[in-house]
Amino acid sequence: MPYKAMLAALAVVSVALLSACEPDVIVHEPGVYKGKPDETATQEAAERRAQPLRDRALTGMTDR
Amino acid sequence: MARMKFLCDAERCIECQACVTACKSEHEVPWGVNRRRVIVMDDGLPGEKSVSVACMHCSDAPCAAVCPVDCFYTTADGIVLHDKDLCIGCGYCFYACPFGAPQYPQQSAFGVRGKMDKCTFCAGGPEPTHSEAEYVKYGANRVADGKLPLCAEMCATKALLAGDGDVVSDIYRQRVMRRGGRPQTWGWQAAYGTT
Numbered sequence: 001m002p003y004k005a006m007l008a009a010l011a012v013v014s015v016a017l018l019s020a021c022e023p024d025v026i027v028h029e030p031g032v033y034k035g036k037p038d039e040t041a042t043q044e045a046a047e048r049r050a051q052p053l054r055d056r057a058l059t060g061m062t063d064r
Numbered sequence: 065m066a067r068m069k070f071l072c073d074a075e076r077c078i079e080c081q082a083c084v085t086a087c088k089s090e091h092e093v094p095w096g097v098n099r100r101r102v103i104v105m106d107d108g109l110p111g112e113k114s115v116s117v118a119c120m121h122c123s124d125a126p127c128a129a130v131c132p133v134d135c136f137y138t139t140a141d142g143i144v145l146h147d148k149d150l151c152i153g154c155g156y157c158f159y160a161c162p163f164g165a166p167q168y169p170q171q172s173a174f175g176v177r178g179k180m181d182k183c184t185f186c187a188g189g190p191e192p193t194h195s196e197a198e199y200v201k202y203g204a205n206r207v208a209d210g211k212l213p214l215c216a217e218m219c220a221t222k223a224l225l226a227g228d229g230d231v232v233s234d235i236y237r238q239r240v241m242r243r244g245g246r247p248q249t250w251g252w253q254a255a256y257g258t259t
Contacts, residue, residue: 031129033137035147038190040208043065046140050066050228052210057227060217061235 066228067123067142068185068207070216071236072115075243076223079104079114083215083224087118090186090214091203097167099183100215116215116224119144119165119183127157127166142229143185148201153177185226186213 028034039045079102087093087100100118121144128136128144135150136157157180158166168177188205191198198205206214216226225232 028134030134032134033147034134035137035150036190038137038139038145040187040193040205041137041139041143041145041190043140046065049207049210050141053068053207053212054066054228054231056210056212057225057231057235060212061222061225061227061232063222063239 065141066230068121068227069142069229069232070118070120070185070213071225071232072117073223073225073236073239074113074115075239076221077102077114077116078221078223080220082218082220083116086214086218087183090206091184092199093181093203094169097169097181099165099167099181116219117163117165118215119161119185120163121183121185126160126162130156130160132156137190139187143187143207145184145187145189145202146180146182147190148179148181151179153179155180183213186211 081102084098084100084102088098091099093099100116102114102116104112104114106112121138121142123142125136125138125144127146128134128138131146132154133150133152135147136144137146138144153168155166155168155177158164158168165182166180167182168180170176170178184202186204186206188194188198188208189202191201193205193208204214206212211217213226216224225235
């Protein structure tokens with residue numbers, strides 16, 4: 001009987017300990033970038049630099 | 065939206081290695097790491113060709129597909145970059161890359177690999193623009209200043225083209241037309257003759 005009581009007590013303690021686990025488990029989405037954000041990778045930044053880069057290519061890489 | 069691309073005109077490349085030197089100098093790339101290198105085909109034989117190769121900033125980058133820690137990202141204009149703070153130096157990207165672009169500095173004895181290093185299209189990385197951390201980890205950010213990669217800008221024969229894919233293909237198309245209207249890419253004449 002003490003053995004059964006001990007098992008029951010152990011089960012109660014285990015459940016109590018498990019219930020104290022962090023509920024907000026982070027599940028990472030595979031194949032999605034996990035690093036720091038890059039301010040120059042955005043659509044706005046790319047649009048801002050597109051024309052100057054185009055002009056520079058036409059100036060510097062065409063034959064004179 | 066522009067998509068940034070490299071193109072090396074094998075008819076013009078003279079294997080001067082200026083692109084390699086410019087890259088190493090601009091970004092202070094560590095010893096043993098070559099973000100760009102010149103490959104020579106049929107060295108010393110008639111018809112020898114050379115091409116300058118680095119990360120080609122693939123549209124569907126295989127390096128990003130195999131990365132176990134997902135440290136790769138592509139900018140809105142198609143530049144493939146990575147976060148060195150996440151990289152674990154596993155080498156999967158090196159096996160996946162068809163151009164051999166990913167490089168690893170040897171940081172300690174017994175060939176232990178450091179974090180992966182590759183061409184950034186002179187666009188830095190995920191650190192504040194022009195910060196010291198960005199320069200140390202990724203090199204200079206020329207694109208943010210409206211400049212193109214130094215390897216292409218330094219090319220004496222203008223063999224190496226870089227920039228918006230539309231502009232690059234226009235420039236190359238005009239060259240091909242001047243040469244006689246045939247795309248003189250490597251192996252074309254051998255495979256299809258002169259007609």
